[in-house]
Each structure stands twice: as C-alpha cells, then as structure tokens.
Amino acid sequence: MKRGLALVLSGLAIVALQAALRSFFAPSLFAPNLVLPLIIFLAFYHKSSWGVFISFLIGLEYDLFASRTLLGPNAGAFAVVYGLVACFSQRLFLESFVTVALTALVSSFVSQGIYLLFVSQFVALGTADSLLLGLSLPESITTALLSPILFYLFKRISEWIPGGTSRVTDRPRRRSFGRYSRVL
Amino acid sequence: MGVARGNNLQIAIASFALFCIALVLTAFSAKHPETSQYGEILISEIVAPFENVSYALRGGVSGMWRRYFALVDTQEQNQELHQRIASLESDLARLREFEHENKNLKELLAITKQSELRGIVAEVIGLSPSLWVQSLTINRGIADGIKPGMAVIQGEGVVGQIMKVGRSTAEVLLISDHVSGVDAIVQRTRARGVVEGSGGELCRMRYVSQEEEIQVGDRIITSGKDGIYPKGLLLGVVSDVDTNSRAQFKLIEIHPTVDFSRVESVLVLTVPVVPEKSKVEGK
Numbered sequence: 001m002k003r004g005l006a007l008v009l010s011g012l013a014i015v016a017l018q019a020a021l022r023s024f025f026a027p028s029l030f031a032p033n034l035v036l037p038l039i040i041f042l043a044f045y046h047k048s049s050w051g052v053f054i055s056f057l058i059g060l061e062y063d064l065f066a067s068r069t070l071l072g073p074n075a076g077a078f079a080v081v082y083g084l085v086a087c088f089s090q091r092l093f094l095e096s097f098v099t100v101a102l103t104a105l106v107s108s109f110v111s112q113g114i115y116l117l118f119v120s121q122f123v124a125l126g127t128a129d130s131l132l133l134g135l136s137l138p139e140s141i142t143t144a145l146l147s148p149i150l151f152y153l154f155k156r157i158s159e160w161i162p163g164g165t166s167r168v169t170d171r172p173r174r175r176s177f178g179r180y181s182r183v184l
Numbered sequence: 185m186g187v188a189r190g191n192n193l194q195i196a197i198a199s200f201a202l203f204c205i206a207l208v209l210t211a212f213s214a215k216h217p218e219t220s221q222y223g224e225i226l227i228s229e230i231v232a233p234f235e236n237v238s239y240a241l242r243g244g245v246s247g248m249w250r251r252y253f254a255l256v257d258t259q260e261q262n263q264e265l266h267q268r269i270a271s272l273e274s275d276l277a278r279l280r281e282f283e284h285e286n287k288n289l290k291e292l293l294a295i296t297k298q299s300e301l302r303g304i305v306a307e308v309i310g311l312s313p314s315l316w317v318q319s320l321t322i323n324r325g326i327a328d329g330i331k332p333g334m335a336v337i338q339g340e341g342v343v344g345q346i347m348k349v350g351r352s353t354a355e356v357l358l359i360s361d362h363v364s365g366v367d368a369i370v371q372r373t374r375a376r377g378v379v380e381g382s383g384g385e386l387c388r389m390r391y392v393s394q395e396e397e398i399q400v401g402d403r404i405i406t407s408g409k410d411g412i413y414p415k416g417l418l419l420g421v422v423s424d425v426d427t428n429s430r431a432q433f434k435l436i437e438i439h440p441t442v443d444f445s446r447v448e449s450v451l452v453l454t455v456p457v458v459p460e461k462s463k464v465e466g467k
Contacts, residue, residue: 016231018313019321020238033315047191052198056206064223065231066314071213071223074314076206083199087192115316118207122214123363135383139315 004054007042011058014038015065032142033108035062037150039078040103043085044094045158055082073118077111084110097148104147108140225350228321232353235310235321303337303453304328309353311445318361318381319344322450325352335413335453341441342366342406342417343450354452358444359419360387367410368419370396371403379404379419379438387420389436396434398425404438414453 014034022031035058042051059075066074085107092099306322324330326349336343336356344364347357357364360381368379368389375396377389389404402422408415424437 012227012230015313016234019231019310020235022311022313031315047195049194049198052195052202056202059206061227062313064227066312066317070210072206072208072210075209076203079199079202079206083195086195090192112315118210119316122210135315 004050007038007054008057008061011035011038011054012061012065015062019065030138030142032146033111033139034143034146034150035078036081036108036111036143037104037147038154039082040085040100040107040147041151041154043082044089044092045155047086047089051086052079052082055079070119070122073115074111076118077114080114081107081111100148100151101144105140105144108143109136112136112140224348228348228350228353228355232309232321232323232350235353236323239307239309239323302455303334303451304330305449306330306336306354306452307449308447312355316362316383318358318364318383318444319347320356320358320444320447322354322356322452323352324452325350325354327351329454330354330452333412336450337413337417337453338442338447338450342413342419343442343444343447345412346452356450360385360440360444366413366419367407368404369407370398370422371405372399373397373402376407377433377436385440385444386423387438387440389422389438390433392434392436394427394432394434398422398434398436400425 018031018034021034039055039058042055055078056075059078060071062074062078063071085103092103094100304324306324306328308320309323310321312319312321320343322336330346330349332346332349334346336346342359344356344358344361346354348355358381359366359379360383362381362383364381366379367376369376370392373396375392375398377392379387379389381387392398400422404419404422406413406415406417406419418441420438420440422436423439426435426437
C-alpha cells in the first residue's frame with residue numbers, strides 16, 4: 001500500500017517536472033515524456049495486477065494536469081502500455097539499454113495512438129495518422145533516448161526503498177540488478 | 185512457466201478492464217466537463233510552487249547565458265538596432281498623426297469607442313506537459329481577479345484565452361490548440377473567417393469565401409465580434425493559401441505573431457469586451 005502510494009506520488013512529481021522542463025525545449029515537440037519510462041520500469045521490474053492499477057492512477061494524474069476536460073485518455077493508454085510491456089517482458093533482455101530504448105519508442109507510439117483514439121471520439125482533431133506521425137515522432141525519439149538514463153535513476157531509487165521485490169518471484173530484492181538472471 | 189502465464193493473464197484482464205473503465209470515464213467527462221474541475225485545480229495548486237521555482241531557475245540560467253556567453257556579434261547587432269530605432273521613430277511620428285486624424289474622424293461619425301486595454305501582467309511559469317494540449321500556466325489566479333474566458337495578449341499579438349483558474353495560477357489555452365477558435369478578419373481586404381489551431385506551430389483560417397482575394401503576407405487581426413478579444417489585435421500573418429476550387433471555402437495557413445515557446449510574460453485583459461457591432465446594426 002505504502003509502495004503504491006509512493007509510486008503514485010512519484011508519478012505526480014514527474015508530471016510536474018515534465019511541465020516545468022517542457023519550456024526548456026524549443027520547439028516543444030522535442031520534449032520527452034518522462035512518465036512513460038516510469039510505467040515501463042514498473043512493467044519490467046514490478047509486474048503485477050496492482051501495477052496496472054497504479055499505471056491507471058498515474059495516467060489519471062496526467063489527465064488532470066494536462067488535459068482540457070477529458071479524464072481518462074492517458075489513464076487508459078498507460079494501463080494498456082503496462083499490460084503489453086509486462087506480458088512481453090519475459091522475452092526481453094532487460095539489462096540492455098537498446099531494449100529499454102526500443103521498448104520506450106514503441107510504447108510511446110502505442111500510448112499516443114490510444115490517446116488519439118480516445119480523444120478523436122469527442123474532439124475534432126483532423127487526420128489522425130498525420131498527427132500521430134508528425135507530432136508524436138519527435139517526442140517518441142527523445143523519450144527513447146532518455147529512457148536508459150531514467151531507468152538507471154529509477155533502479156537506484158528503487159534500491160533505497162525498503163521491501164522491494166524481484167520481478168518474477170516474491171523473494172526479497174537482490175542487492176544488485178546487474179547480477180539478476182531471468183527465471184525460465 | 186505456468187505461474188508466469190497465469191500472471192500474464194491476470195495482467196491482461198486487468199489492463200482490458202481498466203481500458204474499458206477509462207473509455208467510460210472519458211465519455212462521461214466529455215459530457216460533463218465539470219467532473220474534473222476540482223481535481224485539476226487541486227493538482228495545479230500542488231504543482232504551482234515547483235513551477236515557480238523552475239521558472240526562477242530558468243530565468244537565472246538564461247540570464248547568465250545572455251549576459252556572459254552569448255556576446256558574439258554584439259557590436260554588429262548594436263549598429264543594426266540603432267538604425268532600426270531611427271526608422272521606428274520616424275514611423276512613430278507618422279502613426280501619431282494618423283491616430284490624431286482617426287480620433288477626429290471617429291468623433292465626427294459618432295462611433296462608440298472601445299475602452300482602452302487594461303489588464304494584469306502575469307509571468308508564464310510552465311507549459312502543458314502533454315503534446316496534444318497547447319496551453320501554458322501563468323502565476324495569477326482568482327486571488328488576482330482572473331476569470332475563465334478572459335483574453336490573454338502579448339504586445340499587440342494574441343496569445344489565447346483563460347481556460348481554468350486556480351487560487352494563484354491559471355491555465356491559458358493558446359490559439360494554436362485544436363479546440364481554439366477566434367473570429368478574425370484579413371486586415372487588407374476585411375474578409376472574415378475563424379482562426380483555428382492545428383496543434384502545432386501554425387494556425388488555419390477557415391470559412392473564408394473562395395471569392396475573397398487573400399495573399400501571402402496579409403495580416404490577420406481579431407474582429408472583435410466574438411466578445412472575447414478586442415478588435416484589431418494581431419493574430420498572425422498568412423503563410424500559405426490553398427485555393428482548391430472544389431472546396432466551398434479557402435484554407436489559409438497562418439503563422440502566429442506570438443512565439444509561444446518563448447513567451448515569458450503576458451497581459452490578461454480584465455475589462456469585458458463589448459462585441460463590435462456593425463454600422464447597420466448600430467443605426
């Protein structure tokens with residue numbers, strides 16, 4: 001419960017950080033999505049049904065802060081991204097920076113596609129596919145490039161939090177993620 | 185392996201269930217926009233102190249860069265600026281004469297004069313974190329007399345409209361956002377249309393008749409007829425005109441006057457705007 005609350009509050013802090021940092025990027029199309037790497041990190045290393053719910057809550061926070069009046073598009077997108085990444089994570093070599101970056105790139109496209117799918121039902125956006133490619137590609141690329149660094153930070157912060165669990169089993173967490181091996 | 189598959193199944197079911205809940209929530213919030221109002225204001229108030237700190241840091245860093253590092257070609261810029269000042273001073277003298285003449289003509293025609301622009305200066309402390317929402321956050325709120333629907337300008341350019349207001353912060357919907365619409369006219373030909381945002385850096389002007397003659401470089405100004413923006417404020421300049429003869433209306437691309445990524449301070453107009461009436465209606 002405490003860990004879940006800490007994750008939700010962390011999501012809020014990251015959303016605030018993203019809003020503040022967006023002004024440093026010109027044009028703002030290249031500003032990365034800092035929340036998505038957190039969702040992917042949770043799917044990789046804290047895989048559970050509760051993780052889906054926490055991703056949903058973080059998405060709701062994102063909607064409350066960023067959206068005009070629609071509540072739910074980012075929540076649905078993050079829940080789906082968590083589910084997809086968690087289901088495929090067993091087939092990935094998680095310690096590789098390339099894996100993390102590619103996962104972030106694909107997840108960014110998926111989340112923005114789902115967001116557009118939601119919003120387009122209620123707001124006229126124009127041609128959805130051109131918007132997705134034109135506006136989401138720069139953000140997806142910068143998110144993918146920044147994800148390995150964010151993953152490293154999340155790992156370090158996660159090691160400081162007491163009571164962390166490993167990915168597949170419920171054994172107490174190992175001291176170093178680098179020596180972790182997948183359970184077949 | 186079986187445990188992992190069972191776990192995956194649970195996660196997949198949970199994801200699908202929450203996806204459906206999100207869809208229902210989106211539909212409900214679209215129909216009842218006030219649903220998220222209090223939550224949005226609460227989160228904006230929680231985040232506002234961090235945005236203020238970030239704004240102060242950004243100002244410090246960019247100020248240091250300007251003062252100590254970006255001094256290349258300063259002398260050349262200085263000379264160019266002196267020449268430009270001289271040119272602007274002569275333009276100013278001419279414009280003062282026009283203003284005086286305009287004032288006299290209006291008095292003669294007995295046209296109702298709009299009140300002068302009055303408002304509150306606000307600093308921009310953050311942009312929307314979402315790629316799909318074009319908005320910015322300012323450091324003024326209800327406590328400063330800000331209300332939803334107030335127009336926001338920078339110099340003679342239009343920035344947008346107040347969308348949400350908290351106690352000490354407010355969110356401004358930019359004219360480049362998808363849902364933004366401003367009643368506008370072409371300054372040269374007086375052709376009327378609606379300027380809408382495209383979600384990117386450019387705007388589009390719609391509902392301009394095919395018979396109207398529009399050129400690249402034409403200035404687009406507010407018409408004053410929507411009761412939000414005073415008449416005569418500059419929205420942008422025409423950058424492209426699509427004259428597809430099969431379409432009922434022209435599609436005009438506009439480059440906004442205001443650079444939204446570099447806006448640092450804005451003016452929120454607090455005096456209510458009276459919709460501009462035509463001469464025929466006035467009689």
